[in-house]
Amino acid sequence: MKVRILRQNSPEDQPHWETFDYNGPEDASVAAVLDYINYNDDIETDEGKKTSRIIWDCSCLQGICGACAIVINGRPALACETFIRDLKEDVLVLRPLRKFPVIRDLMVDRSSIQENLKKSGMFIGEYSGSDEREHDHQYSVSKCLKCGLCLEVCPNYINGKTFFGAAFANDCYVVASRNSAKSDEIRKTYAEHFGSGCSKSLSCMDVCPMKIQTIASIAKMNRMKSRNRKSE
Amino acid sequence: MDKVVIVGSGIAGLSCAIRCAGAGMHVVLVSPFPSERSQSVMAAGGINAVTSDHESGDSVSSHIEDTLKGGCYLAGRMAVSGLCSHAEDIIRYLEGIGTVFSVDEKGRPMRRAFGGQSFKRTYYCGSGTGKIIVSALVMEARRLEAAGLITRMLWQHFHSALIHEGVCRGVLLFDDRTGNLHPIYADAVVMATGGQNALFGKTTGSTQCDGYAAGMLFMQGAQLKNLEFIQYHPTTIETPQKRMLISEAVRGEGGRLFYQEDGKRVYFMEDKYGEKGNLMTRDVISREMESTGRDIFLDVSFLDKATIDNRLGEVRDLCMKYAHLDICRDPIPVAPSVHFFMGGLAVHLNHETNLRNLFAVGECASMYHGANRLGGNSLLAAIYSGNVAADEISGRASDENTHDFTLEIEKKKEALARMFDSQSRFPSLYIRNMLSDTMRKNLGIVREESSLRHGIEELEYYISIADQIRYDSSVNPYDNYSLTGILALARATLECALERKESRGSHYRSDYPETDSTQSFASLVSYDGGKYTVCPDKECFYES
Ligand SMILES: Cc1cc2nc3c(=O)[nH]c(=O)nc-3n(C[C@H](O)[C@H](O)[C@H](O)COP(=O)(O)OP(=O)(O)OC[C@H]3O[C@@H](n4cnc5c(N)ncnc54)[C@H](O)[C@@H]3O)c2cc1C
Ligand code: SF4
Ligand code: FES
Numbered sequence: 001m002k003v004r005i006l007r008q009n010s011p012e013d014q015p016h017w018e019t020f021d022y023n024g025p026e027d028a029s030v031a032a033v034l035d036y037i038n039y040n041d042d043i044e045t046d047e048g049k050k051t052s053r054i055i056w057d058c059s060c061l062q063g064i065c066g067a068c069a070i071v072i073n074g075r076p077a078l079a080c081e082t083f084i085r086d087l088k089e090d091v092l093v094l095r096p097l098r099k100f101p102v103i104r105d106l107m108v109d110r111s112s113i114q115e116n117l118k119k120s121g122m123f124i125g126e127y128s129g130s131d132e133r134e135h136d137h138q139y140s141v142s143k144c145l146k147c148g149l150c151l152e153v154c155p156n157y158i159n160g161k162t163f164f165g166a167a168f169a170n171d172c173y174v175v176a177s178r179n180s181a182k183s184d185e186i187r188k189t190y191a192e193h194f195g196s197g198c199s200k201s202l203s204c205m206d207v208c209p210m211k212i213q214t215i216a217s218i219a220k221m222n223r224m225k226s227r228n229r230k231s232e
Numbered sequence: 233m234d235k236v237v238i239v240g241s242g243i244a245g246l247s248c249a250i251r252c253a254g255a256g257m258h259v260v261l262v263s264p265f266p267s268e269r270s271q272s273v274m275a276a277g278g279i280n281a282v283t284s285d286h287e288s289g290d291s292v293s294s295h296i297e298d299t300l301k302g303g304c305y306l307a308g309r310m311a312v313s314g315l316c317s318h319a320e321d322i323i324r325y326l327e328g329i330g331t332v333f334s335v336d337e338k339g340r341p342m343r344r345a346f347g348g349q350s351f352k353r354t355y356y357c358g359s360g361t362g363k364i365i366v367s368a369l370v371m372e373a374r375r376l377e378a379a380g381l382i383t384r385m386l387w388q389h390f391h392s393a394l395i396h397e398g399v400c401r402g403v404l405l406f407d408d409r410t411g412n413l414h415p416i417y418a419d420a421v422v423m424a425t426g427g428q429n430a431l432f433g434k435t436t437g438s439t440q441c442d443g444y445a446a447g448m449l450f451m452q453g454a455q456l457k458n459l460e461f462i463q464y465h466p467t468t469i470e471t472p473q474k475r476m477l478i479s480e481a482v483r484g485e486g487g488r489l490f491y492q493e494d495g496k497r498v499y500f501m502e503d504k505y506g507e508k509g510n511l512m513t514r515d516v517i518s519r520e521m522e523s524t525g526r527d528i529f530l531d532v533s534f535l536d537k538a539t540i541d542n543r544l545g546e547v548r549d550l551c552m553k554y555a556h557l558d559i560c561r562d563p564i565p566v567a568p569s570v571h572f573f574m575g576g577l578a579v580h581l582n583h584e585t586n587l588r589n590l591f592a593v594g595e596c597a598s599m600y601h602g603a604n605r606l607g608g609n610s611l612l613a614a615i616y617s618g619n620v621a622a623d624e625i626s627g628r629a630s631d632e633n634t635h636d637f638t639l640e641i642e643k644k645k646e647a648l649a650r651m652f653d654s655q656s657r658f659p660s661l662y663i664r665n666m667l668s669d670t671m672r673k674n675l676g677i678v679r680e681e682s683s684l685r686h687g688i689e690e691l692e693y694y695i696s697i698a699d700q701i702r703y704d705s706s707v708n709p710y711d712n713y714s715l716t717g718i719l720a721l722a723r724a725t726l727e728c729a730l731e732r733k734e735s736r737g738s739h740y741r742s743d744y745p746e747t748d749s750t751q752s753f754a755s756l757v758s759y760d761g762g763k764y765t766v767c768p769d770k771e772c773f774y775e776s
Contacts, residue, residue, distance in 0.1 A: 032472040052706030059269040059438045067269045123375040124330035139332045142367040178330040
């Protein structure tokens with residue numbers, strides 16, 4: 001199998017494509033393919049040109065830490081839980097997430113996700129008790145990996161701009177639903193950094209590895225709004 | 233004290249940072265990646281606590297007894313009492329910051345029982361306890377980040393501690409983005425770098441837990457403790473890159489272990505231990521599996537589909553995704569794997585190491601689990617130890633003395649620059665893989681003197697060549713410079729295992745199969761210019 005990888009030596013360098021031959025096991029994950037190519041005395045492209053080892057991120061290797069999020073054959077996904085046997089194409093094309101600055105090769109700097117949450121005061125503070133019926137969604141949303149796949153696929157998310165995307169909307173819901181005293185403040189920041197910019201393409205849900213129903217967070221945030229308005 | 237630097241941002245590092253900042257200190261929280269990537273998010277099962285609404289008959293003293301017994305009476309009673317008696321506060325704290333615990337129809341947190349426990353006292357959050365706790369702690373830390381009390385620094389790898397005359401005054405970090413070494417000076421340093429997976433290659437845990445920091449500090453004078461105690465989890469599946477944990481719940485639901493002989497299934501655990509054989513503790517099952525010398529399978533295919541879907545849904549999905557295996561139809565091929573490290577940096581009750589102002593918390597410290605850890609106790613210990621260290625640090629006066637480390641830092645920068653200069657293509661990963669082969673072969677579930685000695689000889693060889701080889705510098709420089717510390721830690725682990733001439737908890741010696749009551753002391757190991765000295769902690773030096 002041919003493996004095409006978009007490479008970049010440093011944040012300042014220009015990206016370039018390199019192609020490798022992969023002759024390893026057929027049931028490998030994309031993460032295993034990367035390890036396989038890297039585990040050699042000499043790393044060579046398919047044309048025999050010597051090159052450097054491919055840099056990529058990982059930690060859990062079982063789809064629960066979000067480190068290995070990249071773009072695989074055009075689709076944002078986790079490398080450790082995407083298997084080459086499941087791909088329709090016979091070439092594997094890997095590139096780093098485009099929405100974040102590249103550090104090296106497939107490794108990107110996603111700190112803007114955390115920065116946006118910090119800037120917008122996204123913390124519960126003190127839990128005020130919550131409606132039991134909200135429990136399942138709160139649990140599901142708390143599993144967000146902050147992997148950035150939803151932001152990669154989102155037509156409205158641009159790094160450094162004021163629209164913060166699905167990961168942010170979901171956290172807004174957790175905070176507002178677990179600390180009612182903060183819900184007004186959170187509704188405001190939600191409207192500013194999500195509500196006003198979301199065009200509901202909902203592609204974020206298709207790629208979310210934790211299968212988080214962002215649409216439910218949106219609906220719940222909107223309902224929270226009208227409920228509070230009624231009581232005003 | 234005013235300023236603390238915490239290395240590692242899993243549950244232990246986060247807890248310590250939040251508590252220090254809560255006391256008004258300025259915290260610098262460093263790690264290569266955000267907390268969401270730490271091993272803590274992988275903890276699935278739960279966290280133990282006896283709370284006021286405990287099961288009838290349960291008590292804090294029962295939790296203490298279970299923990300001491302599980303650890304084969306090697307952990308200190310004072311330490312374990314502190315841990316268990318603060319467990320309720322910790323659960324209440326976690327609830328207070330919004331942790332989404334699993335609750336019953338009345339909204340009360342639910343509990344389950346883990347192996348080695350007399351009662352149901354494990355609180356949990358669905359199948360993702362660690363992840364959900366991390367999410368809550370990250371939010372709470374964010375509150376303090378916004379208040380300017382916690383400063384997070386990502387892309388930072390520990391290089392070494394800045395130590396002068398037995399006092400730690402900061403750390404030297406390698407910054408992935410700039411490629412530079414830089415110092416951070418602080419009144420106290422807290423290590424929260426997790427376990428030591430890299431010693432064994434494939435384990436159930438995260439690739440980030442490599443033990444380097446503990447190994448490097450060991451070489452800089454910190455004592456290590458109880459390294460020979462390594463918990464194997466009996467049921468894991470092999471994938472090309474790691475060993476994936478198959479939850480104990482599978483056996484809890486009736487899963488049966490067997491091997492094939494002459495076309496027939498041999499249910500070896502049931503044959504030897506009766507009906508409940510499959511529910512024996514992790515160490516017993518792991519040893520029995522090993523002693524069969526066969527490929528072992530775990531079968532649940534006889535259960536009805538609804539039970540599998542409702543109770544073992546996560547395991548079903550995991551096996552399908554990673555092994556392409558339908559557990560409703562086929563037995564799961566399982567083997568024991570390294571899972572948890574009871575040993576680590578030796579710390580006093582206040583979590584300070586033998587070096588002043590250097591603390592260690594979470595899995596990188598050795599304190600509460602003795603010779604074997606009970607499931608659900610390590611998340612508790614990660615939080616509790618973080619709190620204990622924070623309270624000690626915030627209550628202590630800053631040391632007025634200073635020391636100029638410029639020369640030492642320059643030397644280390646030069647050594648690193650030489651590594652960068654290399655044109656070699658030789659990956660340091662080759663040595664890491666040789667190391668994990670050695671460790672798996674010689675420090676497995678069953679150990680004996682000749683193989684331990686053989687392991688030490690191999691380690692001596694790796695250590696002797698590791699500094700001579702030029703490595704491929706196109707990888708992250710951390711991968712290269714971390715080798716020395718990792719190898720020292722591995723060698724120390726083998727030395728501890730060789731020195732303990734008895735079997736206790738997770739340490740089983742075929743040449744000394746019995747527990748020896750005269751050896752019920754923790755082992756301590758120290759390093760001095762290439763010399764490794766192991767001695768029992770007879771004076772209970774660290775129980776104070
Ligand atoms: C699959 C699995 C399931 C588990 N289930 C449970 C359970 O149900 N209940 C339970 O109680 N325990 C469980 N455990 C154990 C528990 O998860 C850990 O003991 C605990 O999370 C350790 O937390 P920690 O904060 O000490 O370390 P970690 O979460 O491992 O964090 C370590 C931190 O240190 C950083 N770090 C590492 N090296 C360096 C370096 N050189 N420089 C800078 N930073 C560094 C890492 O990036 C990370 O931020 C489980 C473990 C595994 C692997
Ligand atoms: S919402 Fe889903 S895709 Fe987005 S960061 Fe969270 S886990 Fe990743
Ligand atoms: S390595 Fe953790 S999600 Fe892939």
